[in-house]
Amino acid sequence: MKFRVERDVLADAVAWAARSLPVRPSVPVLAGLLIEAGEEGLVLSTFDYETSARATLAADVSEEGRALVSGRLLADICRSLPAKPVEMIIDGSRVSLTCGSARFSLQTMPVEDYPTLPDMPAATGTVQSDVFAHAVAQAVTAAGRDDMLPVLTGVRIEIDGSSISLLATDRFRLSHRELGWDPRTPDETVAALVPAKVLGDTAKSLTAGSEVTIALAAGGSGEGIIGFEGAAAGGLRRTTTRLLDGEFPKVRSLFPSEHLTVATVKKSDLVESVKRVALVAERNTAVQLAFSDGLLTLDAGSGDEAQASESIEARVNGEDITTGFNPQFLLDGLTAIDQEEVELAFTQASKPVVISGAVTDGSGAPGFRYLLMPRRLLS
Known part of the structure; x- marks a missing residue:
């Protein structure tokens, strides 16, 4: 050689x-x-x-x-x-x-x-590389990191014709991202559970070319494999990984069809406010969010400990509501959203909130949704 x-x-x-x-x-x-x-x-x-x-x-x-x-x-x-x-x-x-x-x-x-590398499965379709990388980065936000629950450390990829859905959850939050792609077989419907870390690293590393080829071979129990291929400086790069074995929870039904309260807030204001107020929040305690009269008031801390409170403007449609969330999980979801304004949609205080970008251009539903479970507020 x-x-x-x-x-x-x-x-x-x-x-x-x-x-x-x-x-x-x-x-x-x-x-x-x-x-x-x-x-x-x-x-x-x-x-x-x-x-x-x-x-x-x-x-x-x-x-x-x-x-x-x-x-x-x-x-x-x-x-x-x-x-x-x-x-x-x-x-x-x-x-x-x-x-x-x-x-x-x-x-x-x-x-x-040295073991023989697995062959790349037959191509299932192609997707724009930068769009795919961004969508995956949003989806993996909610993926679990507990190896004792391996199914939740994956991202479920659902292919239905010319659209791809990416779903991830760690039981406390749920992410859902949809994007379009160019399938080899237009009417094919298939699903796979891919390790989130591998998917995230791979999608991020294959942005040098204009598109990524996805190749999926969903075999029997534990035998499925997925491959990704894209252009890079001086040549091609290809990654394959075994699919995770197990049944991903049926999470789509967790997104409610109706909401009693919808609040629209400037994302940057909310992010900075959560960061400040959370400084006094003790470990594993919630930051309280109270929506009322065109304001969102954030509170943290209680009793003899340090306390913080801050109010920002919010357009609130529906009933007043007070709830609380893990501040880091809340920030993870907010920072994954592209739009300048975010919508927080509630059914009731004890139920999850659905956070998404506020769509103002008439393009329809947002591509990314983040569902977050509330935390019990300290009295």
């Missing part, structure tokens, strides 16, 4: 492929990054039996071959190299890397022990 490649292209691809390497691999070779030089250029791969990453980039290949080296070490080295072309060559059981006057020698791992 012998090839020459531009330093920035190599460093970016290595960093991308190595980002999903396991911290504590079950077997040593899974900490490796597979380097393959051949007719299609240079291919860099990582795989931990759950998630795979494959970056293809242009390189001047003099001799074909493959080698397995420590992925994190290679990423650290490439990041520190001078801005000059990089040459890599196999020298016995080591890989020699040269960049200008900098030279490194890396111990190889047994490439024959």
Whole structure:
């Protein structure tokens, strides 16, 4: 194996492929990054039996071959190299890397022990890359982080013709984002539960090109796989991951069809007010929100402890209402919304609020909705 490649292209691809390497691999070779030089250029791969990453980039290949080296070490080295072309060559059981006057020698791992990467399923459709990345970033806001409840650490992707719905919940909040896409089969309906962290990292990393290809193969129990492919500097990048096994809760019915009170507030004012008032809120206590007479009054703290109160303008349609929420969960939902004004829709104080961007251009329903459970207020 012998090839020459531009330093920035190599460093970016290595960093991308190595980002999903396991911290504590079950077997040593899974900490490796597979380097393959051949007719299609240079291919860099990582795989931990759950998630795979494959970056293809242009390189001047003099001799074909493959080698397995420590992925994190290679990423650290490439990041520190001078801005000059990089040459890599196999020298016995080591890989020699040269960049200008900098030279490194890396111990190889047994490439024959490295697992075979899964194939990319047949393409299901394509979606605009920046739109997809933004939609995923909104959806993962409500995804769970408790590995004891693995189903809730995923994002449910529902494909119905030319639309995609993204749903996530951690039992205390729920996010719902809809977007359009270009399906290969216009009348196809399919669903998948994708690990939220993998989905978020992948969508964010595939914005260099104009679109992302999504490939879904929903097999039997625990056998489903989803793949994402997009253009990047110097070539293509592809990620596959196993789907989560389990039944995602039926959460769509939690969004009420009618509301007794709807308040419209300037998002920036509400965000800053929540941040200030929450400074005196003790851990796991709520910030109180009281809507009345064109005002939203926020309160936190109680008894002999520090207290805070602040009022901001709000257009309130319906009955006055007083409720309370986890301030960080409230901020997470507000900051995920694009619009300058937000709507908070209530059925009653003890029921969840639905937060969305205020639609003023006649474009219909907002693309992102965030449902948040109330917290008990301290007396």
